[in-house]
Amino acid sequence: MQYRKMGKLGWDVSALGFGAMRLPTKGILKRLDEEEAIRIIRRGIDLGINYVDTAWPYHMGNSEKVLGKALQDGYREKVKLVTKLPMFLVRKADDFEKFLKSQLESLQTDHVDLYLFHSLNKTYFNVVKKFNLIEKMEHAKAAGKINAIGFSFHDSLPKFKEIIDYYEWDACQIQYNYMDTAIQANQEGLAYAHSKDIAVIIMEPVKGGMLANPPREALDIMNNAPIHRSPVDWALQFIWNQPEVSIVLSGMGNMKMVEENCASADKSGVKSLSEEENQILTQITQIYREKIRVPCTACRYCMPCPFGVNIPENFATINAISLNDSKAPMDRLLRFQQKNRYRSLAKNKAQLVKKPNMGRSSLCTKCGACIPKCPQEINIPEELTKVMAVMEKHQSIDDVYQ
Ligand code: SF4
Ligand code: SF4
Incomplete structure (x- = not known):
């Protein structure tokens, strides 16, 4: 040492x-x-x-x-x-x-x-x-x-x-x-x-x-x-x-x-x-x-979200997909794994009962409670909307983050 x-x-x-x-x-x-x-x-x-x-x-x-x-x-x-x-x-x-x-x-x-x-x-x-x-x-x-x-x-x-x-x-x-x-x-x-x-x-x-x-x-x-x-x-x-x-x-x-x-x-x-x-x-x-699409450091200061959204997990997923964006087989595999990671998050209240605080971006109500807690000054609801557009509406990541 x-x-x-x-x-x-x-x-x-x-x-x-x-x-x-x-x-x-x-x-x-x-x-x-x-x-x-x-x-x-x-x-x-x-x-x-x-x-x-x-x-x-x-x-x-x-x-x-x-x-x-x-x-x-x-x-x-x-x-x-x-x-x-x-x-x-x-x-x-x-x-x-x-x-x-x-x-x-x-x-x-x-x-x-x-x-x-x-x-x-x-x-x-x-x-x-x-x-x-x-x-x-x-x-x-x-x-x-x-x-x-x-x-x-x-x-x-x-x-x-x-x-x-x-x-x-x-x-x-x-x-x-x-x-x-x-x-x-x-x-x-x-x-x-x-x-x-x-x-x-x-x-x-x-x-x-x-x-x-x-x-x-x-x-x-x-x-x-x-x-x-x-x-x-x-x-x-x-x-x-x-x-x-x-x-x-x-x-x-x-x-x-x-x-x-x-x-x-x-x-x-x-x-x-x-x-x-x-x-x-x-x-x-x-x-x-x-x-990098969202400068989230996974500090979790914004957690728990009152509506069960797992904020850092959603951002980690979108960043991982963006970082591994080539056509190389390994990158394809990594993107596939990230999509599965996202699918494993709860998509409604019923699933949140079994998976507390593990919700997808689409559960965000835009209440804004998390915004002042983020030391990186990320507009969390706005960024979650982009995650949802890519992960659930299947829009192109480049179009969403242009
Ligand atoms: S704005 Fe969205 S992510 Fe933030 S606390 Fe409210 S519901 Fe949760
Ligand atoms: S507070 Fe900000 S940087 Fe920390 S986990 Fe939440 S979104 Fe990411």
Whole structure:
């Protein structure tokens, strides 16, 4: 494992952090597989990971509980433990103590090493100011319940800079990958935070898994590159190449991912990519940009939909069909599988009883409840209408997304 400095905190943190938002699940309802989750978290720590990240809403509140169990038997002392105040649930100032107390209980610890305001944007930043939540953070720090203060972020660069300048933060967490260098906090925000010695934690390094499954043309470029790397390794090395990055979080869901990502982290380094490799990444990025239809990262913040639509599943299906659009036999097979994936979703209320929250795009009533919850600012009902046009009305994908 390689270790990097965590800004002004001075911590030596593993280049790879364990994100506990996509832990293993089982069954049709995708319930968290507690035993396997504990096994893979501990394996990651045994391989050198010393930073684990969770949050209140991950796995409907169960991520923190399972992490608390995984960190028993001496594992808590081996890691920096990070969780977040669920800003979308804060209604009054006292909620701060209520959530932190409950989170420490779930995590079975008397303190977290870093506490973040979760998913700050214009709205939630106003909540921070309205309820003086930074003061609350400082009181919690003085009481030994948290060691450092930061925020995770989903909004535009000007808002990011405004938040950065508002307080002497220890750390910030931003979305960044080779596709997303020009949206949200972006490359400029990364450099800006780093210039103030604020540790920068990277989330969504493989864009919710999208960069793990490249389209055929991108895969051909990767396969012909002078150095062999998996698609995920290309995505991770792109980030570790940046000197401003302290840590890359990966939401790992099985043992293979843990082993492979730790192996990638072992050979990571600042400015380790050659000019030729950077050019390859530019070509791959271009191909992805042309093919991705909906920039959904499968974070599931929009879920559950009150009408049972499985929003990320619908978007994953349309993106997979678009990414694998060639006439090659393998692409035909992949598209066939995606169509079956879509058909397996519930198409009416009766089917939703057996498959809760697994509804097709056509079940969307356009109520709009999901729109403010999406950190990618996707107009979800509008995009679901397009999914329905392709998947149920059999319109051409190019016509629908022209
Ligand atoms: S707009 Fe559609 S997808 Fe969004 S919450 Fe309403 S019914 Fe669900
Ligand atoms: S639509 Fe938005 S909120 Fe929902 S899973 Fe995708 S990125 Fe997340």
